[in-house]
Amino acid sequence: MPLTSEDKQFWNRVNELAKKHLKAQAYEFFIEPSQLLSVEKGVASILIVSQMHKDFWKGQTDLIRTAAFEVFGEPVSIKTYASDELSTDELEKLKTDDIQEINELEHDLQSVREKTPVAQTKVNPNKSFENFIQGDGNQLALGAAIAVSDSPGSIYNPLFIHGGSGFGKTHLMYAIGNEMLKDNPYARVMYASAENFVNDYVTAATNGKLKDFENTYRNLDLLLLDDVQFFNPEQEKTKSELFYTFNALYEKGAQIVLTSDRPPTELNNLEDRLVSRFGWGLTTDITAPDYETRMAILMKKSEHLATEIPQEVLAYIAGQIDSNVRELEGALNLVDFYAKTNKMQKVDIDAASKALRNIQNNHAQPLNNLTVKKIQDVVSKHYMVAVSDMIGIKRNKEIAFARQVAMFLIRDLMALSLPAIGGEFGGRDHTTVMHSYNKISELMNTDQQLQKDIDQIKQKLK
Ligand SMILES: Nc1ncnc2c1ncn2[C@@H]1O[C@H](COP(=O)(O)OP(=O)(O)OP(=O)(O)O)[C@@H](O)[C@H]1O
Numbered sequence: 063m064p065l066t067s068e069d070k071q072f073w074n075r076v077n078e079l080a081k082k083h084l085k086a087q088a089y090e091f092f093i094e095p096s097q098l099l100s101v102e103k104g105v106a107s108i109l110i111v112s113q114m115h116k117d118f119w120k121g122q123t124d125l126i127r128t129a130a131f132e133v134f135g136e137p138v139s140i141k142t143y144a145s146d147e148l149s150t151d152e153l154e155k156l157k158t159d160d161i162q163e164i165n166e167l168e169h170d171l172q173s174v175r176e177k178t179p180v181a182q183t184k185v186n187p188n189k190s191f192e193n194f195i196q197g198d199g200n201q202l203a204l205g206a207a208i209a210v211s212d213s214p215g216s217i218y219n220p221l222f223i224h225g226g227s228g229f230g231k232t233h234l235m236y237a238i239g240n241e242m243l244k245d246n247p248y249a250r251v252m253y254a255s256a257e258n259f260v261n262d263y264v265t266a267a268t269n270g271k272l273k274d275f276e277n278t279y280r281n282l283d284l285l286l287l288d289d290v291q292f293f294n295p296e297q298e299k300t301k302s303e304l305f306y307t308f309n310a311l312y313e314k315g316a317q318i319v320l321t322s323d324r325p326p327t328e329l330n331n332l333e334d335r336l337v338s339r340f341g342w343g344l345t346t347d348i349t350a351p352d353y354e355t356r357m358a359i360l361m362k363k364s365e366h367l368a369t370e371i372p373q374e375v376l377a378y379i380a381g382q383i384d385s386n387v388r389e390l391e392g393a394l395n396l397v398d399f400y401a402k403t404n405k406m407q408k409v410d411i412d413a414a415s416k417a418l419r420n421i422q423n424n425h426a427q428p429l430n431n432l433t434v435k436k437i438q439d440v441v442s443k444h445y446m447v448a449v450s451d452m453i454g455i456k457r458n459k460e461i462a463f464a465r466q467v468a469m470f471l472i473r474d475l476m477a478l479s480l481p482a483i484g485g486e487f488g489g490r491d492h493t494t495v496m497h498s499y500n501k502i503s504e505l506m507n508t509d510q511q512l513q514k515d516i517d518q519i520k521q522k523l524k
Contacts, residue, residue: 065098068133072106073098075129083125092118099143106130106140113144113274146277183243184253185286186507189236195362197355200230200348207234210317211241214284218344220308220318224325225348227496228388231321234348235286238319242284251284256292257497263300275303280310284317290340291322292493295331305336312339356380356390363394369401370408378411382418392474393418399475403432403524432523434472434486440522441468444515453488467512469495470502471519 065073080093092115099107106126110119119142130138191211196204203223210221221238223231239251254262259279266275279285285307293301311318322329325347326340351359360376375397383393400417401409409417442449445464452465465487472483473495480492480499487495505512 065100069098069101072101072129072133072138075133076125079125079129080122088118093122101134101138104136104138106138108140108142110142110144112146116142116144146274146281183239183251184258184504185239185243185251186236186253186504187240188507189233190240191237193362194230194233194237195355195358197351197358198349199225199351199355200234203231203234203346203348206344206346207238207319210319211238214238214242214317215315219312219315220320220340220343222320222322222326222340222343222345223348224322224345226323226350226386228386229348229350230387231348232288235288235319235321238317239284239286242317246283249284250282251286252279252282253286253288255288255500256290259287259304260293260297260300263303267299276307279303279307282311282316284319285311286319288321289323290320291324291329291331293331301332301336305333305339308336308339312342318343350384351387351390353380353384356384356387359387359390360394363391367394367398369398369406371397371401371414372408372410375409375411375414378414379418395474396476399520432475434476434478434483436523437471437475438468438486440519441471444519444522453486455488466498466502467516467519469498471516471523473499475520475523 076098077093080089084093092110095111096115096119097109099109101107108119110116119140123140126140127137130136191204191208194200194204203225206218206221206223209217210219223234225231235253239253242249242251262279263272263275266272293304308318320340325345326337329337329340357376357380360371360380361373364371364376371394379390379393379397383390397409397414397417400413401407404413406413438449438452441447441464442452445460445467447461447464451461452468456462469483469487472478472486473480478486480495483495484490484492502512506516
């Protein structure tokens with residue numbers, strides 16, 4: 063049944079009251095994008111943006127009651143439908159026989175979807191095409207990424223980028239995501255590492271929410287799936303979910319971007335049917351940055367530092383670190399940290415060489431008294447977790463988090479290799495260290511408390 067003028071009046075009143083009583087942000091986020099579908103038999107059906115909005119709506123009974131009494135002279139209860147949880151079946155159930163209503167409902171759903179900012183894109187907003195330095199080793203991948211941003215879902219689908227660790231694959235993925243969000247802030251973009259995908263699937267399966275999982279992953283405009291070499295060959299269910307996700311997205315013309323440390327043909331962890339699909343679009347690689355690219359990257363990144371790092375020192379760093387861009391960033395941070403701890407406004411080659419001594423030795427050497435032990439101690443005190451637990455096998459949340467922060471800082475400030483850091487934490491595997499580093503780096507982009515914690519820890523390390 064189409065809305066009557068009374069229903070519309072009721073809805074206007076709900077909006078008026080909400081605007082008056084709620085903070086502007088809450089009103090704009092929760093109430094404004096919602097839509098009244100119908101008021102029947104004392105029940106107002108409301109289409110809301112996502113399941114996450116349900117709890118908020120549950121708290122608005124007073125508002126609804128007041129508006130209902132004012133307009134209808136009797137109470138109404140509410141029933142909410144989240145646009146992200148409505149499977150096709152549920153949508154069918156919501157529909158009546160009236161074809162007009164079906165169209166209206168679909169229209170409503172569509173318009174709520176269009177208005178839905180996808181808060182959970184997990185795309186790092188700081189990684190863009192603008193701050194990606196082009197070089198011989200990444201030119202093709204960069205060109206492909208730009209082309210995909212320009213014509214998502216058509217030109218190269220999927221786009222598969224492979225290459226060594228720290229060469230800029232994830233950066234390019236984020237850049238594609240940010241570009242799409244720039245064009246359409248409501249685009250359904252999702253970044254997930256293979257590990258995120260597996261975790262999301264397992265959590266959904268455990269909580270009986272596989273439909274939600276499907277609705278999220280199969281309704282995207284852009285899926286950015288990182289490090290596909292990490293899918294476990296034995297996780298049959300997750301892999302078939304990935305297969306169906308891929309098919310669903312591909313069929314509806316959504317763009318898929320994948321990265322890996324090796325080309326699709328060398329992925330032994332995934333079935334042939336999936337691997338062959340990965341090769342349907344364009345496969346391109348990124349190779350190690352050459353000297354000129356390393357210099358250009360250092361020049362760009364040093365612009366944001368308070369410490370003055372002259373050209374010859376940058377040239378020295380570019381000459382010392384020829385492995386990958388992550389190591390290069392680590393080395394620059396290290397030089398900057400050395401300068402700060404020694405109260406130097408400007409660094410020279412001698413200081414840079416002292417700062418980088420650890421990387422060359424590749425094992426914990428004292429640097430301004432900075433050692434692995436010191437970082438572990440300070441982190442342990444900060445999070446009130448024993449060092450023995452951090453390097454031990456316990457996996458509870460607090461301990462695991464402190465361990466991840468400590469690994470992150472050791473990597474960031476001492477630029478030790480991943481296996482060396484694993485060794486300092488009871489012989490953990492390098493992939494665990496990499497996961498910790500990536501997780502904390504990712505969180506640092508959004509979690510202000512973590513940023514504060516890391517700053518405080520760094521202060522104590524000086
Ligand atoms: N060409 C580049 N210009 C600017 N920054 C870059 C470039 N290449 C890489 N970086 C930076 O280097 C760091 C590591 O890059 P990124 O995380 O994209 O590597 P990756 O290839 O995805 O590595 P992994 O396989 O380990 O996940 C990031 O901070 C990224 O912004």
